[in-house]
Amino acid sequence: MIPYFLIPPLQIGPVAVQSFGILAAAGVSLAAALLVRGARRRALDETPLRDFPVWGVLAGVIGGHLVHLLFYHPEELREGGVLQLLRVWDGLSSTGGVLGGALAAAIFFRGRRIPFSRYADVFALAVAPGWAVARLGCFSVHDHPGRLTSFALAVAFPDGPRHDLGLYDALVLFALTGLLYALEHRRTMQGRLLPILAVGYGAARFFLDFLRATDLPYSDARYFGLTPAQFGALVLIAYGMVRLAQPARQAAVTSPVTSETRAG
Numbered sequence: 001m002i003p004y005f006l007i008p009p010l011q012i013g014p015v016a017v018q019s020f021g022i023l024a025a026a027g028v029s030l031a032a033a034l035l036v037r038g039a040r041r042r043a044l045d046e047t048p049l050r051d052f053p054v055w056g057v058l059a060g061v062i063g064g065h066l067v068h069l070l071f072y073h074p075e076e077l078r079e080g081g082v083l084q085l086l087r088v089w090d091g092l093s094s095t096g097g098v099l100g101g102a103l104a105a106a107i108f109f110r111g112r113r114i115p116f117s118r119y120a121d122v123f124a125l126a127v128a129p130g131w132a133v134a135r136l137g138c139f140s141v142h143d144h145p146g147r148l149t150s151f152a153l154a155v156a157f158p159d160g161p162r163h164d165l166g167l168y169d170a171l172v173l174f175a176l177t178g179l180l181y182a183l184e185h186r187r188t189m190q191g192r193l194l195p196i197l198a199v200g201y202g203a204a205r206f207f208l209d210f211l212r213a214t215d216l217p218y219s220d221a222r223y224f225g226l227t228p229a230q231f232g233a234l235v236l237i238a239y240g241m242v243r244l245a246q247p248a249r250q251a252a253v254t255s256p257v258t259s260e261t262r263a264g
Contacts, residue, residue, distance in 0.1 A: 002155045002164070007140050023137030028057055031130025038122035049119065052108055056101045063100020064092035071096075071228040072221055094135075094169075095232035117191065124180055124193035128201075132173035138166030146211040163211045172204040195243035202236030205229055 009016035035049040068091040069077045069084060076091065077084050084090070105123075109116045138144050142155065146163025153168075154161035176197055183189045189196060209227045213219050220227045 001161055002153060002167075004142070004156045004158065019140040020137040020143070023140060024134045027130040027132070027134030027137070028053065029130075030133055031126045034126035034129065035119075035122055038125055039119065042122065044118065044122070045114075048109070048112060048114055049122070052105070055104045055108055059100040059104030060097035061088050061092065061100070063103070064094065064097035065090075067093040067096025067099065067228060071223075073218075074221070093228065094131075095229045098232065098236075120194040121184065121191060124197045125177075125184060128173055128177040128180055128197055132170050132177060135166055135170035135173060139164055139170055140166075142166065144169075145213045145216060147213055147215075149211075162213065165208060165212055168208050168211075169205070172201065172208070176200045192244060195240035198236040198240035199244070200240075202233040202240065206233040206237070209233070 007019040009018050010022065011017075032053040035053065036046050039046045039049045065088040066085075072093055073091065080087070105116060109119075142157070142164060144165035145157060146165050146168075148160050149163050150161060151163060153163075155164040155167070179200070180193050180197060183193060183196070209220075209230045212227060214222075220229075223231070
């Protein structure tokens with residue numbers, strides 16, 4: 001069993017920076033660096049991938065905050081009013097972050113008339129490890145507690161051992177990172193790494209969310225017995241399966257962003 005721990009914030013003048021913020025920033029920085037590195041290794045134009053991260057992060061934060069307020073904890077919007085919409089730092093959903101980032105990519109690459117499919121593999125190889133590091137930030141503050149359990153990887157929360165979904169998510173994403181880099185090295189699934197990531201993570205997230213706590217005051221909202229992330233996971237799985245079912249040539253020229261936008 002993993003001991004429950006609290007990491008003290010890093011004090012920078014009057015500002016206290018939590019471990020979540022540090023690891024989230026590290027994950028974004030890693031993903032941004034890997035995007036440029038991946039484009040360089042494939043002799044692709046690096047300029048779009050140098051410019052996109054800022055837009056992707058902004059859209060991800062806004063999307064993450066809106067999904068948190070509208071679907072996970074609408075009571076916060078009722079209590080805080082319209083001003084709560086502007087407090088983008090106060091509550092983020094990774095599902096909303098993915099949707100916001102996908103929308104930003106659709107607008108960004110279409111606006112520049114660049115086929116996203118040209119960079120799809122690069123995105124998969126950058127997003128997976130960056131997301132994994134960011135998820136360690138969730139684990140560091142234990143903000144995704146799960147059900148009480150005696151599982152070996154449980155965290156000894158003050159009220160008893162529980163699953164820690166931040167840890168599980170990070171482990172899944174690190175495993176998917178290893179798989180994607182192995183496939184990229186063998187060049188067996190060129191042009192298909194992003195749908196593989198979508199199916200792999202979507203399936204894992206769908207089943208892992210059944211382990212989330214339902215007995216705590218701040219438990220995630222459920223709709224028809226599913227969390228908002230589980231609905232998002234189903235969209236990821238559907239997108240990935242459709243893309244993987246396409247012939248290789250069609251998969252290489254069809255923009256994944258288009259498919260994401262149509263999916264919803």
